[in-house]
Amino acid sequence: MIPNKTIDALRDRGLRLTRPRRIILDVVRATDAHPTAAFVYRRVRRRLPRVSLATVYRNLQMLAAEGFLAERADAAGMRFDGNTGPHDHFTCLTCGRIYDVPAGAAGAARRRLPARTGFEVLDHRTEYYGRCGACRPPGGRSFPTRQRRSNGKPQGL
Amino acid sequence: MIPNKTIDALRDRGLRLTRPRRIILDVVRATDAHPTAAFVYRRVRRRLPRVSLATVYRNLQMLAAEGFLAERADAAGMRFDGNTGPHDHFTCLTCGRIYDVPAGAAGAARRRLPARTGFEVLDHRTEYYGRCGACRPPGGRSFPTRQRRSNGKPQGL
DNA sequence: ATAGATGCAAACTCTTTGCAGGTCG
DNA sequence: CGACCTGCAAAGAGTTTGCATCTAT
Numbered sequence: 001m002i003p004n005k006t007i008d009a010l011r012d013r014g015l016r017l018t019r020p021r022r023i024i025l026d027v028v029r030a031t032d033a034h035p036t037a038a039f040v041y042r043r044v045r046r047r048l049p050r051v052s053l054a055t056v057y058r059n060l061q062m063l064a065a066e067g068f069l070a071e072r073a074d075a076a077g078m079r080f081d082g083n084t085g086p087h088d089h090f091t092c093l094t095c096g097r098i099y100d101v102p103a104g105a106a107g108a109a110r111r112r113l114p115a116r117t118g119f120e121v122l123d124h125r126t127e128y129y130g131r132c133g134a135c136r137p138p139g140g141r142s143f144p145t146r147q148r149r150s151n152g153k154p155q156g157l
Numbered sequence: 158m159i160p161n162k163t164i165d166a167l168r169d170r171g172l173r174l175t176r177p178r179r180i181i182l183d184v185v186r187a188t189d190a191h192p193t194a195a196f197v198y199r200r201v202r203r204r205l206p207r208v209s210l211a212t213v214y215r216n217l218q219m220l221a222a223e224g225f226l227a228e229r230a231d232a233a234g235m236r237f238d239g240n241t242g243p244h245d246h247f248t249c250l251t252c253g254r255i256y257d258v259p260a261g262a263a264g265a266a267r268r269r270l271p272a273r274t275g276f277e278v279l280d281h282r283t284e285y286y287g288r289c290g291a292c293r294p295p296g297g298r299s300f301p302t303r304q305r306r307s308n309g310k311p312q313g314l
Numbered sequence: 315a316t317a318g319a320t321g322c323a324a325a326c327t328c329t330t331t332g333c334a335g336g337t338c339g
Numbered sequence: 340c341g342a343c344c345t346g347c348a349a350a351g352a353g354t355t356t357g358c359a360t361c362t363a364t
Binding site: 011016017018019036037038053054057058061076077078 | 352353355364
């Protein structure tokens with residue numbers, strides 16, 4: 001089910017809540033498996049057999065650009081995440097599954113994670129996103145946009 | 158120039174130090190731009206015009222699998238990093254450049270980075286890698302196997 | 315009514331692979 | 340000399356796009 005505030009947020013931007021779009025959003029939000037486009041496509045097709053893969057791609061991309069979903073890249077392609085709140089990820093190098101972990105200090109979590117969740121952490125990486133000196137407005141402070149991961153294409157994860 | 162210890166490490170694994178291989182390694186290690194395969198190909202071709210893109214891909218993949226290079230995925234494809242030591246990255250959302258930043262506590266760095274480097278950090282993510290409870294040997298310790306590229310097919314996603 | 319969205323198929327980009335011939339040790 | 344490696348071309352995989360048609364609002 002799509003909450004009213006999501007529906008309103010879409011409409012406020014001139015976006016329609018079509019049947020494919022609603023189901024795509026539903027499917028991504030209903031799983032914590034960080035699905036690929038192909039996975040979403042298979043799931044959506046169970047409810048809407050005539051949907052096209054292109055529609056799934058277009059909607060995932062748009063919903064991520066508008067901040068309704070988070071997206072991340074890995075070696076196999078893009079993955080989407082219905083959980084847009086702050087949280088980190090644990091990727092199992094053996095089975096490839098991606099788990100959510102609560103956002104926390106990297107150093108401490110490295111030791112704490114195993115005890116609490118059964119994860120054995122072998123490595124971790126932190127990626128920062130923002131603006132480099134060359135791209136910041138020269139004069140003064142930049143305005144604190146609470147920017148959704150939307151505008152530019154150079155979005156890393 | 159390739160240090161002797163790298164040459165020996167290669168040979169110890171039965172790998173040859175061919176001309177294309179040496180130049181590819183050289184090129185990646187000579188830049189901090191986190192190059193794509195295409196970038197490496199262009200650079201290598203300046204020194205070895207008949208090199209093929211396939212050779213560049215095969216070598217980058219192999220050198221990463223053997224631990225001579227680090228690799229990371231982003232929306233545009235794979236990127237390689239000659240710096241295999243522990244460090245984090247800052248990606249500029251405006252120009253797309255990826256900068257190295259010293260490994261450090263995520264929380265503190267978020268405030269400290271701007272002052273020291275001119276980076277304005279808008280967001281950050283930490284990824285943990287390891288083994289989940291389901292994949293750990295039930296009885297005891299596991300030993301870290303070096304990860305090959307996209308070996309574990311992620312559970313039908 | 316009409317701007318926006320969809321389905322289909324073709325096109326694109328990045329990456330991998332098969333194979334015959336070349337090369338390092 | 341033999342195993343490993345390379346160049347070339349073709350194939351794969353994931354993602355995007357052009358276009359006629361359809362549909363929320």
